[in-house]
Amino acid sequence: MKLHLKIWRQRDAQSNGALVDYDLDGIDQHMSFLEMMDTLNGQLILNGDMPVEFDHDCREGICGSCGMMVNGQAHGPVAGLTVCQLHMREFKDGATIYVEPFRAAAFPLKRDLKIDRSAFDRIIQAGGFISASTGSAIEANNLPITHDMAESAFDSAACIGCGACVATCKNSSAALFTSAKVSHLVKLPQGKLEAEKRVIQMVGQMDVEGFGHCSNTEACEVKCPQGISVLNIAMMNWEFNKSSLLG
Amino acid sequence: MPFLKSTLSRKNLMALTGLFLCFFLVIHLLGNLQLLLAADKASVSFNNYSTLLSGNIFIKIIAYILYFSIIAHAVDALVITVKNRKTAAKYAYDERKHASKWYSRNMGILGTVLLIFLVIHFKDFWYVYKFGALPLDKNGNKNLYVIVVNAFHSWWYVCIYVVSMFALGFHLLHGFKSAVRTLGLYHPRYARYVEIFGVVYSYTLTIGFSFIPVYVYITQYIK
Ligand code: HEM
Numbered sequence: 001m002k003l004h005l006k007i008w009r010q011r012d013a014q015s016n017g018a019l020v021d022y023d024l025d026g027i028d029q030h031m032s033f034l035e036m037m038d039t040l041n042g043q044l045i046l047n048g049d050m051p052v053e054f055d056h057d058c059r060e061g062i063c064g065s066c067g068m069m070v071n072g073q074a075h076g077p078v079a080g081l082t083v084c085q086l087h088m089r090e091f092k093d094g095a096t097i098y099v100e101p102f103r104a105a106a107f108p109l110k111r112d113l114k115i116d117r118s119a120f121d122r123i124i125q126a127g128g129f130i131s132a133s134t135g136s137a138i139e140a141n142n143l144p145i146t147h148d149m150a151e152s153a154f155d156s157a158a159c160i161g162c163g164a165c166v167a168t169c170k171n172s173s174a175a176l177f178t179s180a181k182v183s184h185l186v187k188l189p190q191g192k193l194e195a196e197k198r199v200i201q202m203v204g205q206m207d208v209e210g211f212g213h214c215s216n217t218e219a220c221e222v223k224c225p226q227g228i229s230v231l232n233i234a235m236m237n238w239e240f241n242k243s244s245l246l247g
Numbered sequence: 248m249p250f251l252k253s254t255l256s257r258k259n260l261m262a263l264t265g266l267f268l269c270f271f272l273v274i275h276l277l278g279n280l281q282l283l284l285a286a287d288k289a290s291v292s293f294n295n296y297s298t299l300l301s302g303n304i305f306i307k308i309i310a311y312i313l314y315f316s317i318i319a320h321a322v323d324a325l326v327i328t329v330k331n332r333k334t335a336a337k338y339a340y341d342e343r344k345h346a347s348k349w350y351s352r353n354m355g356i357l358g359t360v361l362l363i364f365l366v367i368h369f370k371d372f373w374y375v376y377k378f379g380a381l382p383l384d385k386n387g388n389k390n391l392y393v394i395v396v397n398a399f400h401s402w403w404y405v406c407i408y409v410v411s412m413f414a415l416g417f418h419l420l421h422g423f424k425s426a427v428r429t430l431g432l433y434h435p436r437y438a439r440y441v442e443i444f445g446v447v448y449s450y451t452l453t454i455g456f457s458f459i460p461v462y463v464y465i466t467q468y469i470k
């Protein structure tokens with residue numbers, strides 16, 4: 001395959017960036033998008049240029065490290081995929097492909113396609129955990145949890161924290177990310193104990209980090225590689241309202 | 248206001264005022280239906296109804312909640328929209344529109360159309376009724392009917408009205424569902440019911456409110 005790439009290049013947060021044109025030939029249509037980017041970087045290095053920096057780790061769609069805007073959409077045009085799981089057969093030979101970093105006020109750019117998503121870590125640190133002593137696990141069957149509830153909690157826990165929800169949201173809201181953790185934990189008996197404090201603190205941190213309001217456009221669910229449901233957001237709102245009124 | 252410090256509480260105010268307006272519009276539409284009666288009957292009925300409403304203490308309370316809701320909703324909308332603009336990302340090449348409905352992304356613009364409409368609407372009917380010198384009908388009630396029907400006899404007024412009602416329809420198509428989510432209804436089955444109810448509600452209101460002026464306009468020529 002032949003490709004015309006328009007890739008966002010930017011030295012650091014302070015400098016100005018711009019789309020830079022690259023022509024690439026000999027791309028196999030079974031390559032993943034990131035392998036295509038590796039091929040480009042190989043050529044850039046041989047030419048003595050700086051490679052395009054981007055985050056990645058597992059390349060199996062499970063770690064949440066990768067993420068970029070491909071042709072104006074988070075993780076590219078195919079629903080339910082991370083960009084490492086996007087394959088070049090989704091594009092036509094000779095296509096022009098725009099590649100930009102995920103953008104949000106709360107995700108400062110580090111270089112090229114690499115952004116700082118530590119705002120997510122701080123939201124988790126604010127309450128996305130349970131306080132339990134380790135090393136003394138009780139018999140699991142002592143904690144009755146219905147199968148449906150366990151599945152539902154697991155669906156919420158499936159979030160890999162890639163940031164596509166924020167990048168695709170017109171307000172750069174982190175509601176889907178934050179709510180996935182809030183509802184994951186509140187659905188389980190272990191998480192209920194700290195539920196009131198958790199939701200207030202996590203929402204507070206989400207606001208401190210400078211994420212926007214949720215307008216319920218539901219674009220986040222559409223672009224989420226894990227298909228995290230927007231009903232998690234409604235659950236977070238419910239928990240938040242309950243805790244602010246009664247807590 | 249500490250109550251409005253969080254992104255979620257600001258959305259709660261938006262949702263509560265929005266849902267109150269939704270409730271109010273149902274009563275408003277039922278009242279307007281009287282305009283579909285034959286002219287002599289409609290006149291008596293509509294003016295009686297207006298007099299009845301303006302004298303009732305219960306209705307007065309509702310009216311004050313209504314004024315509060317409109318103002319709070321619009322001010323909160325401004326605060327939210329300005330903050331969202333600030334956090335919003337800009338892309339050189341942006342195809343994010345594929346992931347959501349246009350009206351869900353443009354609630355602020357639809358709302359602005361509604362606000363302009365409300366100013367016209369209050370000036371022409373509410374202000375005139377409350378503070379203007381209105382002719383009395385044969386029962387001694389202020390003759391609001393004449394004012395309304397006269398307005399609906401001009402084609403451009405009907406156009407403004409109908410366009411605004413479509414803006415309302417799209418605002419509600421997203422707004423009703425969104426408000427209930429904002430308040431925290433997360434159960435998949437009930438969330439689905441609310442979604443369906445919201446669609447039926449929005450269509451009913453849009454068609455209902457738009458049909459009345461068009462009907463009044465057309466029937467002036469059929470007699
Ligand atoms: C005065 C003019 C109006 C303006 C400027 C306005 C503006 C807005 C905006 C910007 C939103 C979206 C907030 C967001 O996405 O975060 C919104 C939501 C909403 N509006 Fe309005 N609106 C107006 C009038 C109305 C009217 C007349 C109604 C009802 C009859 C209404 C009902 C709603 C509802 C139910 C919501 C959903 C709240 C939520 O998202 O939780 N609005 N409005």
Ligand code: FES
Binds near residue numbers: 058062064065
């Ligand atoms: S690299 Fe791990 S999800 Fe893409």
